[in-house]
Amino acid sequence: MTKLEHFLREYQQQITRRWFFKQCGVGLGSIALGSLLQQELAPAAHAAAAPSGPMAPKAPPLPARAKRVIYLFQAGAPSHLDLFDYKPQLEKFNGTLPPADLLKGYRAAFINPNSTLLAPKYKFAKYGQSGAELSEILPHLSKVVDDITIVKSMQTDAFNHAPAQIFMNTGSTQFGRPSMGAWTTYGLGSESQDLPGYVVFSTGTKGTSGGAANWGSGFLPTAFQGVPFRGQGDPVLYLSNPAGIDDRVQRDSLDSIRRLNEMHFADVGDPEIHTRINSFELAYRMQSSAPELMDISKESKETLEMYGAKPGESSYANACLLARRMVERGVRFVQIFHEAWDHHSGLTKGLKDQCGKTDQASAALVKDLKQRGLLEDTLVIWGGEFGRTPMVQGGNDGRDHHPKAFTMWMAGGGLKPGLVYGESDEFGFNAMKDPVHVHDLHATLLHLLGFDHTKLTYRFQGRDFRLTDVSGEVIKGLLA
Template sequence: MSLLRDLQTEHARYLTRRWFFQECGVGMASLAALDMMRSSGQAAPAPVSPLATKKPHYQAKAKRVIYLFMGGAPSHLELFDNKPELAKWDGKLPPADLLKGYRAAFINPNSKLLGPKFKFAKHGQSGAEISELLPHTAKIADQLTIVRSMKTDAFNHAPAQILMSTGSQIFGRPSFGSWTLYGLGTENQDLPGYVVMQSGQKGPSGGLSNFGCGFLPTVYQGVPFRSSGEPVLYLNNPKGVTETTQRQTLDALKQLNEERLGTVGDPEIAARINSFELAYRMQHTAPEVMDISKEPKHILDMYGAKPGEASFANNCLLARRLIESGVRFVQLFHEAWDHHGGLTGGLKQQCGLTDQASAALVRDLQQRGLLEDTLVIWGGEFGRTPMVQGGSDGRDHHPNAFTMWFAGGGMKPGLTLGESDEFGFNVTRDPVHVHDLHATLLHLLGFEHTKLAVKFQGLDMRLTNVHGELVPKLLA
């Protein structure tokens, strides 16, 4: 309860003009006091940063997060949920009772069933069944927690991605990464606490809201980085602008913003000041962190990374470098899994682009002693139908059952949780709704999900809304 009160108090202070006068050294009275301190030789108090590290409700097992978001929804039936019975039904109509009350995104629910396209085998001491498409992931089977009983409420990409990211299908809610940063702060004040990178065919269908801050101050939103060229667009100074000129310009802007802040008390002005100053510091820190050419050759080869190229492999290696540098939350979007047709070739291609690097990230974190308190998440927004779409080689969106995997951060390694029916259509054991997943992830980060809340429009708003139950079976 004490942390909850602290967070609520901090948020309230952050939104009041008086707090800025008292704490940030931006009001006239504070400036006068600072001048008196300098005259008397006293040290001025450091301003309170909204990104300063904070303690969670209780001791956390996970201190940081790397989220590998497979946008477009990988087919669980070809990757992690082996269904021999579905193969026997290939080309046949599904049982009528299976489709009772079912809503499909695009296809006629009475489409014929499509058998799995690839073989499965058991791996590791855990005996986890993993597709032949994922040979590298298979080698880390005993480090993984595989959940084959995920459920969601949405069956189209944008609302399902927003639900997975923010706990709501409605735009304008804080993302999981923003809640994490709000609750824990970050360890490196010279880099953003929440970094986002993208690969694949396009950005996420849900757009920027997947890593937005909603009603939280914008200092908590995700900051897009790039794996080639400038780490952040326009990070470098234009030609003719010297560092001295830049610093003088920023000082002038800061003074103007502080004057305006003292008048209206808008917290977004404080966020703007923080953004300008962080960008200035990042000009020196970001290029160093994002330069993977300094990595040993065997590490580059392990990931399949190539300096100077934009790729999922490079992003995975950069994610490791960022969390090593104190970044709290790194989210990699790979939007390329929407296989309404061309399922066989599409899965081969995307697994070829992601399998090696995903497994290398887990292995690399483990060998550096970072996996224990770094939570790695892999998964999309929903699954795919056992019915065929696109002639003979495609699957539609499916919210009733899908698979995600996790590693480190307090998740139970070597566990495969949950089952779906013989067609991979409905969950039959140990269902895990998106809200339950969020409650469990926050628990690993040290939060009671019902208490990490912010008052907004008269309501106590939280990632799990009024839902969510902890899933103890997932915990180490």
């Protein structure tokens, strides 16, 4: 190696290491401690037995009401007008054109803005002490209505599925930003030694329109991205050893690979190499922890019946039960993507079918968490990427995309239970009272987790990025 080549190599290593210490939020002390722990706890045969570095649990900077999140993402966008936001005016003026001033400046996704108004497809009634109005096809949610917080004045910036889903999950309509789950694990680390900090399920009829960007880590280290779990077979693909490979052979192989990766890290200082090392070791530990976690047959008969869960199946009900089992074991963020609500036509049957698949398990999750003393510090979130129009589409049985007003519900984690917050106008078209933008929702959820949303940042390409971009306010009226 010439003197010039030696100088360039040394210079590259110094620049890369300075970037690592500055950008990744990992101090020299924590790195040294992680190294000592690895030497003490993992001499060759059991390397990295405990998490250290970026995934280690951290104390939030502010008093936190919530420690973990279960996000029931109803992809495709459920109709708020047929489930949560009853509008007598839609029944009164069913089949007539909406007022002209209502549509001023309106940009439709697919339908003619002059389409006629469509009455709700199902009857509504008031439930609980809160008197919240719910559709008749949500009988199970009606029984826990005083434990949930309903927001009827949600607003978003996007009206097509992929950008709207990504916006709801990352705070941006563009690919490449960290998801809320990634921000949460970045800020809090993981409480589990043997499971990922952020786990994802997909239970709908197809994958999400926004794809893996909905649970990605963006420019954050990839250690913080969501790990997709399956409802049947191996929880994670290729988790089981192939034929002829026993535990000893696997351990020896992992130790050899680890040493090679550490040599590579010493040369280039790329933090993604440590992510790779941690991924291998976590997968090794998951071979024991994940099968036990996924075996819901050990749950009581009463619990299985409450969720409508059936061992061995892949379903929304099973995923909700598994979400509870995961947060009990220290998983920080569990997200269930149920892509099945895009009812441009077939609205009446579609809503009934999907409520039949999701209502019981969603309500059971709230009830189960409360019974176990977990609801008070677990945030449960239910909702899609936008709402649906009060105007008809698809003959007389469909609604188009609508970003100006929609409904979400949440529970636990410091939220005010039995609250109905915000209002849309008499046609359910615009959020009229106490509007809540997606950035406001994110700011509030981060607040409950113990973060000032303006200070949970990550420097990338010369800018300090955050989940709420440059907007968002904590909605204090939602807080208990």
